[in-house]
Amino acid sequence: MFLVTGATGDLGRRIVRLLRERDVSARSFVRLDARYAELENRGSEIFIGDLRRERDLHKACQGIQYVISAHGSGETSNGDAETIDYQASIELIDQAKAAGVQHFVFISVLGVDRGYEDAPVFKAKREVEKYLQTSGLSYTILRPSGFASNLLSLAEQFRQTGLYVLIGDPLSRTSIVSTDDLARLAIAAVSAEGAHNQIFAVGGPEILKREDIPQIFSHIFNREPFLLNPPLLAVDGLRNAIGLFNPKLRSSLGTFRTLLANEFFTTAAETERLESTFNIQLEPLETFLRRYLGV
Ligand SMILES: NC(=O)c1ccc[n+]([C@@H]2O[C@H](COP(=O)([O-])OP(=O)(O)OC[C@H]3O[C@@H](n4cnc5c(N)ncnc54)[C@H](OP(=O)(O)O)[C@@H]3O)[C@@H](O)[C@H]2O)c1
Numbered sequence: 224m225f226l227v228t229g230a231t232g233d234l235g236r237r238i239v240r241l242l243r244e245r246d247v248s249a250r251s252f253v254r255l256d257a258r259y260a261e262l263e264n265r266g267s268e269i270f271i272g273d274l275r276r277e278r279d280l281h282k283a284c285q286g287i288q289y290v291i292s293a294h295g296s297g298e299t300s301n302g303d304a305e306t307i308d309y310q311a312s313i314e315l316i317d318q319a320k321a322a323g324v325q326h327f328v329f330i331s332v333l334g335v336d337r338g339y340e341d342a343p344v345f346k347a348k349r350e351v352e353k354y355l356q357t358s359g360l361s362y363t364i365l366r367p368s369g370f371a372s373n374l375l376s377l378a379e380q381f382r383q384t385g386l387y388v389l390i391g392d393p394l395s396r397t398s399i400v401s402t403d404d405l406a407r408l409a410i411a412a413v414s415a416e417g418a419h420n421q422i423f424a425v426g427g428p429e430i431l432k433r434e435d436i437p438q439i440f441s442h443i444f445n446r447e448p449f450l451l452n453p454p455l456l457a458v459d460g461l462r463n464a465i466g467l468f469n470p471k472l473r474s475s476l477g478t479f480r481t482l483l484a485n486e487f488f489t490t491a492a493e494t495e496r497l498e499s500t501f502n503i504q505l506e507p508l509e510t511f512l513r514r515y516l517g518v
Contacts, residue, residue, distance in 0.1 A: 224248045225410075226287040226324075228274060228315065229294030230267070231257040233372045234330065237406035238291055239267050247410075252283050252294075274311035277318075284322035289413045290315065291328045296344065296475075304343035304475065312351040316358050326361045326413045330405075333368040333424055333487045342481035343474060352422070363412035365405065367425040368487045371511040372402040374436065378512055381440040387448050391455040391483045393434035398426030398488040401506040408501055417500045425497060426489030428505040439509050443518050455484055 225242055229235035230251030242249040243265040250268040253259040263269050272279030274294055284290070292315055296307035312329070319327050331348045339345045355362050381387055405425060412418045431439075437448035458480055466473030489497075498504060 224250055224268075224287050225289045225291060225413075226250045226252060226270075226283055226319075227267075227291045227293060228252045228283075229292070229330075230262055231259055232293060232295065232297070233370055234402055234405060234409075235291075235293040236262065237402055238293060238409055240265060241403075241406050241410060243267055250283065250287065252279075274315070275306055277314055280311070280314050280318045281321075284315075284318045284324065287319070287322060288325045289328070290319045290324050290326075291330070291409050293330045293409065295330075304347045304478070308344050308347035309350060312347070313354055316351070316355055316360065320358055320360050324360065326363070326419070327355060327358075328363045328365065328409050328412045329355055330409065331364050331366045331422075333366045333426065333489070334485065335366055337485075339481045339485075341477035344478040345481065356420075361419050363418045363420075364422040365408060365412065365425050366422065367400050367405050368427070368489065369397060369399050369482070370402045370405070371399050371427070371508055372515075374399070374508075374512065375515055378440055378443070378516055381437070381446070381448070382444050382516070385446050385449045386451065387437035387440065388451045388453070389433055389437065390453050390458060391433075393452060394432050396430050396432055396486045396488045398428075398430050398494075399436075399508050400425055400427045401508075401511040403511070404503065404505050407503060408497070411501050411503070415501050421500075423497055423500070424489045424493040426487075426494065426505075427508055428494060429507055430488045431508065436508075439512065443509065443512060443516065455480070458483060 227235050227238050230239050231253050239249050239251050239262050250270050251262045252270050255271050270283045296304045335345050335349045441448045462476045
């Protein structure tokens with residue numbers, strides 16, 4: 224039985240879908256007010272809980288062989304990296320170990336080891352990685368770049384308007400990963416020879432410039448892009464203004480700024496290592512988008 228945290232998230236629901244398609248038993252850790260009917264309909268066990276509660280984590284880990292930790296402090300957690308990305312993950316590791324879990328897969332983030340001081344999620348994930356590595360649990364750490372699924376709503380907006388907003392340097396490089404490939408990798412990590420007690424950088428098969436993304440949309444929808452390109456300084460100004468009345472939000476926006484200000488791509492050697500260890504061929508961004516957008 225797999226336990227999947229963040230099971231209602233972009234990645235988590237894909238992991239649960241895939242497990243159930245393969246008829247593998249899965250327990251989805253979800254909040255009562257989350258949208259989990261699809262997971263239940265697919266035959267996943269539903270565990271209602273809150274990652275901030277130790278007793279919920281304790282109960283959720285009972286009878287579990289494999290944990291895939293795919294939760295995160297998105298908008299729905301008010302960007303609380305310390306509580307969700309750090310404390311809940313540390314407690315999950317402790318409870319998994321106490322319950323005799325055989326393998327723990329942790330979804331981290333690409334660039335986590337670069338020491339970004341202004342990015343609470345990166346700092347939390349790095350500390351959790353270190354804790355997991357010394358926990359005595361068998362583990363795999365996946366460090367993904369940005370998810371292709373993040374672009375689906377932007378693509379729909381582009382389809383209607385042709386508009387694309389690109390903040391910061393259009394030449395900055397990225398290797399966006401198919402969220403479905405990442406789900407496959409997370410599941411395969413428990414059994415792939417060579418994936419145990421390893422860290423993998425996970426990106427798509429191509430290194431794109433950020434300005435390539437509206438061009439891909441343009442190609443898919445056969446429509447000229449109308450590009451808005453505000454500078455990073457605009458985000459800084461907004462962030463400072465927000466900080467005057469909401470210092471916590473200002474701090475969590477540091478992660479967003481870090482993502483905009485830096486390059487997140489995987490090298491050819493990292494891609495080759497991933498593809499050979501997991502025996503997978505990574506999907507290009509355009510293929511992913513076309514599958515979901517039906518074009
Ligand atoms: N998105 C990216 O581009 C990206 C890139 C690199 C790494 N990552 C990492 O990959 C992982 C998955 O990302 P994602 O985009 O799929 O995440 P997401 O869509 O933001 O989903 C977050 C999940 O965490 C759950 N969660 C948050 N607080 C919770 C709590 N207190 N109790 C129970 N569940 C809680 C949410 O539940 P609700 O549905 O109830 O809110 C949701 O299922 C995260 O660790 C993220 O940091 C993401």
